[in-house]
Amino acid sequence: MITSLAWKNIWRNRTRxxxxxxxxALGLFCGVYINSFMTGWMYTTVDDDINNHLSxxxxxxxxxxxxxxxxAYFPREKVEAAVGESGLVTAASYRLSLTAMLASANNxxxxxxxxxxxxxxxxxxxxxxxxxxxxxxxxxxxxxxxIVISKKTADKLKVKLKSKIxxxxxxTNGDMQSLALRxxxxxxxxxxxxDEATVYVRxxxxxxxxxxxxxxxxxxxxxxxxLETCRQADARLKTLLPDxxxxxxxxxxxxxxxxxxxxxxxxxxILAIFLxxxxxxxxxxxxxxxxxxxxxxxxxxxxxxxxxxxFNMIMLETALxxxxxxxxxxxxxxxLIVPSxxxxxxxTPFMGDQFEDxxxxxxxxxxxxxxxxxxxxxxxxxxxxxxxIYPARKALKLKPLEAMRN
Amino acid sequence: MNTIIKTTELVKIFRETAQxxxxxxxxxxxxxxxxxxxxxxxxGSGKTTLLNLIGGLDKATSGSIVIDGQDISSLSEKRITxxxxxxxxxxxxxxxxxxxxxxxxxxxxVMDLQGRKKSEIDRRATELLTSVGLGDRMNSRPAKLSGGQxxxxxxxxxxxxxxxxxxxxxxxxxxxxxSAANLLDMMERLNKQENVTFIFSxxxxxxxxxxxxxxxxxxGKTVNDEAR
Ligand SMILES: Nc1ncnc2c1ncn2[C@@H]1O[C@H](COP(=O)(O)OP(=O)(O)OP(=O)(O)O)[C@@H](O)[C@H]1O
Ligand SMILES: [Mg+2]
Numbered sequence: 001m002i003t004s005l006a007w008k009n010i011w012r013n014r015t016r017x018x019x020x021x022x023x024x025a026l027g028l029f030c031g032v033y034i035n036s037f038m039t040g041w042m043y044t045t046v047d048d049d050i051n052n053h054l055s056x057x058x059x060x061x062x063x064x065x066x067x068x069x070x071x072a073y074f075p076r077e078k079v080e081a082a083v084g085e086s087g088l089v090t091a092a093s094y095r096l097s098l099t100a101m102l103a104s105a106n107n108x109x110x111x112x113x114x115x116x117x118x119x120x121x122x123x124x125x126x127x128x129x130x131x132x133x134x135x136x137x138x139x140x141x142x143x144x145x146x147i148v149i150s151k152k153t154a155d156k157l158k159v160k161l162k163s164k165i166x167x168x169x170x171x172t173n174g175d176m177q178s179l180a181l182r183x184x185x186x187x188x189x190x191x192x193x194x195d196e197a198t199v200y201v202r203x204x205x206x207x208x209x210x211x212x213x214x215x216x217x218x219x220x221x222x223x224x225x226x227l228e229t230c231r232q233a234d235a236r237l238k239t240l241l242p243d244x245x246x247x248x249x250x251x252x253x254x255x256x257x258x259x260x261x262x263x264x265x266x267x268x269x270i271l272a273i274f275l276x277x278x279x280x281x282x283x284x285x286x287x288x289x290x291x292x293x294x295x296x297x298x299x300x301x302x303x304x305x306x307x308x309x310x311f312n313m314i315m316l317e318t319a320l321x322x323x324x325x326x327x328x329x330x331x332x333x334x335x336l337i338v339p340s341x342x343x344x345x346x347x348t349p350f351m352g353d354q355f356e357d358x359x360x361x362x363x364x365x366x367x368x369x370x371x372x373x374x375x376x377x378x379x380x381x382x383x384x385x386x387x388x389i390y391p392a393r394k395a396l397k398l399k400p401l402e403a404m405r406n
Numbered sequence: 407m408n409t410i411i412k413t414t415e416l417v418k419i420f421r422e423t424a425q426x427x428x429x430x431x432x433x434x435x436x437x438x439x440x441x442x443x444x445x446x447x448x449x450g451s452g453k454t455t456l457l458n459l460i461g462g463l464d465k466a467t468s469g470s471i472v473i474d475g476q477d478i479s480s481l482s483e484k485r486i487t488x489x490x491x492x493x494x495x496x497x498x499x500x501x502x503x504x505x506x507x508x509x510x511x512x513x514x515x516v517m518d519l520q521g522r523k524k525s526e527i528d529r530r531a532t533e534l535l536t537s538v539g540l541g542d543r544m545n546s547r548p549a550k551l552s553g554g555q556x557x558x559x560x561x562x563x564x565x566x567x568x569x570x571x572x573x574x575x576x577x578x579x580x581x582x583x584x585s586a587a588n589l590l591d592m593m594e595r596l597n598k599q600e601n602v603t604f605i606f607s608x609x610x611x612x613x614x615x616x617x618x619x620x621x622x623x624x625x626g627k628t629v630n631d632e633a634r
Pocket of ligand 2 (some may be wrong): 455575
């Protein structure tokens with residue numbers, strides 16, 4: 001009966017309750033939306049970076065990680081054996097990674113050239129899918145010599161598709177080697193910084209002049225089924241290859257992993273701030289509701305309703321107000337997010353592609369996950385209870401007699 | 407006859423900033439089961455204060471109040487609230503009812519606080535409202551009822567908890583004389599038929615006339631106590 005009374009009490013002043021209910025709903029709606037959007041943005045960014053550049057796990061010789069020395073290579077069979085034994089890797093690409101200079105007639109830039117087996121590479125990295133139809137192809141078999149560079153690099157060098165450019169690097173003996181290559185494809189990913197730093201060439205084009213023995217590599221890029229298996233595979237490979245440098249995507253790009261954690265953390269903080277601000281409104285509303293009912297609460301005390309029950313009734317009123325408002329906000333927020341879960345939200349009309357220079361994509365796929373809902377609901381419960389306490393205590397301080405005196 | 411209320415040398419002093427007001431001054435009073443008693447006296451004579459002390463709504467400065475063998479002056483606030491719930495029915499001059507609840511829900515509310523069974527609550531609320539003549543208005547909210555009807559609901563509510571007695575402080579003060587007389591007739595009938603003990607205060611001579619015992623207060627003292 002107290003629950004139904006509490007609910008009816010909320011609707012004594014329809015306007016006032018609707019306003020605060022609406023404010024709570026709006027706050028929660030924004031909270032859910034922003035959270036889902038920001039988390040989605042980060043996940044999209046992380047996914048893009050893993051797919052295009054990072055892969056799930058990379059393995060290098062320890063010395064290579066320290067100084068990118070061309071002689072710090074590993075034999076393929078060694079890593080291949082460990083990868084096979086780990087059992088969790090779905091695709092692997094073995095690369096030479098050369099610190100090099102790329103020059104056109106107009107300009108020269110420092111880059112890292114990845115010498116790859118195109119078919120293996122396509123299974124690990126989606127760079128080949130980031131070449132627009134008019135921008136050539138990814139290291140095609142029919143090209144005599146080929147290099148894939150990014151749009152950024154092309155712009156810097158002022159070169160186009162089919163232009164000839166020269167790749168220069170030091171071989172194992174310390175002698176300079178130059179290769180004249182033709183641009184076979186120009187790619188563009190969401191991560192402008194990495195685009196600028198990386199070009200792709202065929203292993204078969206580069207290997208003969210490196211001075212390296214056969215079947216040795218600088219880098220193994222591995223893919224697993226998902227982020228969870230990535231963690232397991234990473235742990236297994238670390239024990240299987242104790243003398244090598246095994247790093248998962250987060251270790252390779254700590255800033256990225258950190259941004260992901262920070263985004264989730266800030267989502268909670270923003271919501272907490274919303275709820276904190278809302279709780280003042282809730283407290284104010286409930287305080288008014290208690291004070292204008294002074295006589296009635298006095299009467300209830302007089303006829304034998306205990307202080308504890310009066311306290312509980314006011315707590316319940318506040319809690320109902322908070323929870324119902326929150327529920328409405330969460331439902332609306334979720335309902336508006338669901339359609340864009342798969343189609344994504346395209347930010348290009350608002351922002352252009354300015355974020356891509358910093359590695360963020362322009363189409364955001366929002367994320368809704370259980371963890372987020374648990375956090376939101378926990379915060380709502382805390383806020384509801386905290387803002388209920390003060391008005392309920394106020395109701396306790398009323399003396400039945402004084403309350404009723406005319 | 408059973409004595410259900412016994413006050414002994416009851417004193418209540420209010421301390422305002424400078425002066426003291428002795429609102430109830432040494433009142434010793436016994437009230438038996440089945441009485442229909444009016445407390446009368448001029449404004450400020452201490453009627454409300456005395457009823458509040460008897461009802462455990464206020465603490466006496468000195469003296470004792472024994473209700474049905476239990477000294478209530480020694481009870482803690484929590485115990486006295488519980489005691490009121492189970493032993494005393496109240497009818498106030500105004501603000502008796504919860505505006506968001508219907509007549510029936512208002513009557514049921516006390517029984518719900520007492521923890522009675524739902525079926526019993528339902529039956530008793532219907533019974534009581536019918537007996538105060540509101541059988542057809544059970545689902546109306548107080549705002550839809552006249553002042554007299556609201557006070558009838560209050561009477562039904564006071565009876566609902568099966569109290570030992572009912573205290574009514576000027577229950578007719580806000581009513582026109584016809585409604586006032588009707589309410590009093592109804593209370594009188596309940597007193598005669600169901601042996602409900604009523605103690606009420608009033609200014610109105612016509613209401614006083616219905617009482618079977620009249621206690622007159624002046625400056626907090628009992629100056630007259632007559633049975634009729
Ligand atoms: N809470 C209080 N604080 C101070 N003085 C009070 C308080 N309550 C009552 N008094 C004083 O005690 C005296 C008795 O008041 P009480 O209300 O009991 O009189 P009453 O007989 O009910 O009067 P009325 O017929 O006007 O209702 C009055 O002088 C009043 O001013
Ligand atoms: Mg009075």
